[in-house]
Amino acid sequence: MAGLNKVVTSYQEALAGLTDGMTLMVGGFGLCGIPENLITTMRDIGVTDLTCISNNAGVDDFGLGLLLQKNQIKKIYASYVGENALFEKQMLSGELEVVLTPQGTLAEKIRAGGAGIPAFFTATGYGTPIAEGKETREIDGRHYILEPSLTADFALIKAWKADTMGNLVYRNTAMNFNPMMATAGKITVVEVEEIVEAGELDPHHIHTPGIYVNRVIKGTFEKRIEQRTVKAR
Amino acid sequence: MAGLNKVVTSYQEALAGLTDGMTLMVGGFGLCGIPENLITTMRDIGVTDLTCISNNAGVDDFGLGLLLQKNQIKKIYASYVGENALFEKQMLSGELEVVLTPQGTLAEKIRAGGAGIPAFFTATGYGTPIAEGKETREIDGRHYILEPSLTADFALIKAWKADTMGNLVYRNTAMNFNPMMATAGKITVVEVEEIVEAGELDPHHIHTPGIYVNRVIKGTFEKRIEQRTVKAR
């Protein structure tokens, strides 16, 4: 890495500086678009006491479930965690602190964190348990709650392609939470399927500009499917 | 127009329902990416008492300057109005009410309006005349002001290409304020250089999804340049 070249060649280098107790954002929706190899590297490094911000918590043996297996996560912000029995056990036993957050509020809290907005009002969750302890306000006859933004020490991102300057393109719905999280990490690490030279991506088609990206690494991916639904030909 | 087909064939039809006293968002930065023909149509229709939300106010004889010439605008939200002598005259005489708004705050207020966020905190403008009369708050040691969002009766947008379903693609920096404004109008009208069939635009490359767009019309454009700066070969 020098100048604007963000490419690193080992996963150890990609996660250099990630230590116990840090707050991480982890991209993906379900198992789609998750940074698979960055997660397994964290498992192998054995970093603990992590706070994870991720829409889901993987399944028992894939995605963030791998870190739950080794009790590496102490707190998680997520919107839906229903696919994971281990998660349930750790939550009920109190080993794992869970902050359930509506999906759109979670997405917006992360986007706000990256955009320098410390808090915003939203109607989502007003009058529900999510509003407990939060400031509320009536604006033009509707009720809203104040939601603070989220940032992280590291954002762990999966994209389809990157150029060497860290400009990113996502593929299909594997985009999901990745673009906002890429803006909200102090250090943003991206694993991709292909790295191209700077200038090869059309400037109109770049989903995440390289300014948000610190490190890029090329990986290979299992891409496990949670619900394989098909129709007959 | 029927179903998801948003194409209209006359500018009168494109602006149907736009009446005196309405609030309009008008895309563009300087003269780049402005809805030229929608503006001239408003001049021709002679609609008055308008509140315009636009980063700039055009020049004396192009862009929103055309509406200023005919005293059709009573109030404007903008960040920079320095290119327009007529504007100055109307502002100083009190004919025109001007709400100067920092460019990034203006962009975010519009984005928030489209995204259902009624207000957000920002550090921009704290301690300046912009903060006067606004709620302030200290969050984690920094000072912020609360900014309410903006919406409009009509959003007038310029894009490069649309498909018949109103999916939009912008070209180069003619994007600017157009994408946010497209989300924040009760009725969003878009003029474009080319209309293609639905399915011809790559879903990854669409900048504004058609859900935000009500009407699309094909126009021809002068594209006047404000500062033609060139280098020798």
Next chain:
Amino acid sequence: MAVSREQIAQRIAQELKDGYYVNLGIGIPTLVANYIPEGIEVMLQSENGLLGMGEFPTEENVDADLINAGKQTVTMAKGASLFSSAESFAMIRGGHVDLTVLGAFEVDVSGNIASWMIPGKLIKGMGGAMDLVAGAENIVVTMMHADKKGNSKILDACTLPLTGAQCIKKVVTDLAVLEIKDGAFHLLERAPGVSVEEIIEKTAGKLILPDVVPVMKL
């Protein structure tokens, strides 16, 4: 006789209008896509980041990178667009979706809905449901009128933690179509073969009856 899940979906499909952008929740709402009336065009929104959801893929076209909000593999319809979850919920929260269909455990006369949490049982999380009910002007809730023991889920006040407050105006159950207004359920239609008496019996919340109760057309 109560109508089936498929028939509930069929009835809800009648709420679709030409040109609508629609978000269909998991469960019965997903089935609505099978009953889109002939001659109208609608676009399905999937809150993970897709507008223009198509049908399930053939085995050869399964793509792990292309799923819906229920994590099922899907395809894209003509004119589809892809975007982040932040943009997706900007659409939802900003009221750009014309119709939202989702399931519920309970609804009440104030338009409150409970659909995400049963205290003491596993908490799976609300996913996008709270955003959907807060953002949509036009929501249809699909649910069973009563539980298996016959206890009404159409209440004066929800007993479970809410998903959203005062946001529901229309409910389609296996027994009836109800409108919520002025602090009561208004019976609009009954399922074929279901008596008004059965609906009265299984509706715990205040119920207003019209002079004539039409039968759901399926």
Next chain:
Amino acid sequence: MAVSREQIAQRIAQELKDGYYVNLGIGIPTLVANYIPEGIEVMLQSENGLLGMGEFPTEENVDADLINAGKQTVTMAKGASLFSSAESFAMIRGGHVDLTVLGAFEVDVSGNIASWMIPGKLIKGMGGAMDLVAGAENIVVTMMHADKKGNSKILDACTLPLTGAQCIKKVVTDLAVLEIKDGAFHLLERAPGVSVEEIIEKTAGKLILPDVVPVMKL
């Protein structure tokens, strides 16, 4: 002898580091792009919606759709990306730009800056300046040390309406390089041929002098 506008730009270019993302304001800041040191890579951000601004186009390549924040026709550099103004200011407000260079009418010992409005004269608007000074960690202000009558613009307290409060840490003028900290200007460098006495004379705000004042390297 005071340095020229070009020399101020040349001095500021020394603040650039390899890999920096930089926003250059209108006027002297724009000139900085001509003095990027050999061997380092930087990306220029233009707040209307371009990261990777290139040089001016040749006559044949002028494109009305491709302008910078000063509304000048420009080109794109290798690795450029395009985005909306909302995204552009998310970058700026979110602190992602490594260095911002902009002009000012006045600065003061508290790090306040006034750069957008002279009451009684034409009000042109602040454009993106308030966002830039609120969002950047690292701002260099470029300005003339005094006006044509010799009145200092380096003050104890700004007299004009502020662009931002307590946000400026470094100022490069035609006479000196100053750091703002602990409620004072600290003289870091003097322009070639400019005496410390002249700087003292033309600095109205509290000024701290080091034992030795190095000369700007140009």
